[in-house]
Amino acid sequence: MFTVAAATLTVSAVAQPAGPGSSISSSGLPLPRFVSLKSDRVNMRQGPGTDYPTAWVYRRAGLPLEVVREFEGWRQVRDADGSAGWVLQSFLSGRRTALVLPWEIKQGQKAPKVALRRNDSERSAAVAMIEAGVIANLVSCDSRWCLVNIDKYQGYIEQKKLWGVYEGEVLR
Template identity: 70%
Template sequence: MDRKKRTLVPALICAAAIAGAAAPTPLRAQPAESSGLSGSGLPVPRFVSLKSDRVNLRNGPGTDYPTGWVYRRAGLPLEIVQEFESWRKVRDSEGATGWVLQSFLSGRRTALVLPWERKASTKPPLVPIHASDSERSHIVVNVEAGVIADLRTCDGRWCRVTVDAYTGYIEQKKLWGAYEGETIK
């Protein structure tokens, strides 16, 4: 087995559709005010991911509302904070909110690695993905802040993730896409 440490880097996550739009301050994953069950019968808030490489984030629940952002990354995690008919009000890791048609969302759980550490002017930090749920375990791969990881399981402290062909463990507090202490089976 090749023991060289590998580094995976993120791809383009989203593009502002409004000229001069300021980027919101990144958020850590924390449940919004819970309204219990929604019209779909699923809990709100909850995390989902984008199905498509091009999804419009609208200013209201309908195609008559203007587009505020265009997401350009399938698998990007979003948090549903409200529902209206077939529309879902979502929040991204930077705190931007808007409405997305439900058919563009998937229940597949993904997470961004340390999105709050990613800065445009500096090199993003590297985060190790370990072979087991211990900081002392072998490092499988290093990934840059902003990389999307598929969530397999989480025990409230560690999550088993897959990034490209690599599977391993990362501390849950380093992910946006799983609530603090949340367990995922």
């Protein structure tokens, strides 16, 4: 059995469904919705424009973010920690990724792990043990389990253990 840590990941593209209670935005896409970062360096600003100060710099391509509002070429996003701000749309991708157990990460403590299962069952054998904070590439979700790719591994993780997919959401 292998352990996959947060520093060893890749991302891939999949379809973009709507979130719960979604509406259609000016771009024609649903709000809210999940997206991911295209780049390893993306500024999150305090408002929709380069005149606004940088509130945060993301340094992790593939990181999932939730788009909650749009204004021209800017998207108001929220991350797994609840931080919100504005990102230029060109730095965002429609590919779907998710963070494994981000709410379980505690500073100074060893990251908990979750089994990446061969099949969509708790009784299924573990393919690898995945640390909290790892980015998973979403392949599909059936509202209970998600088929994901993480580094060179593929398997199933319970949907409720992922941030980047809505409760009850189905992805194909």
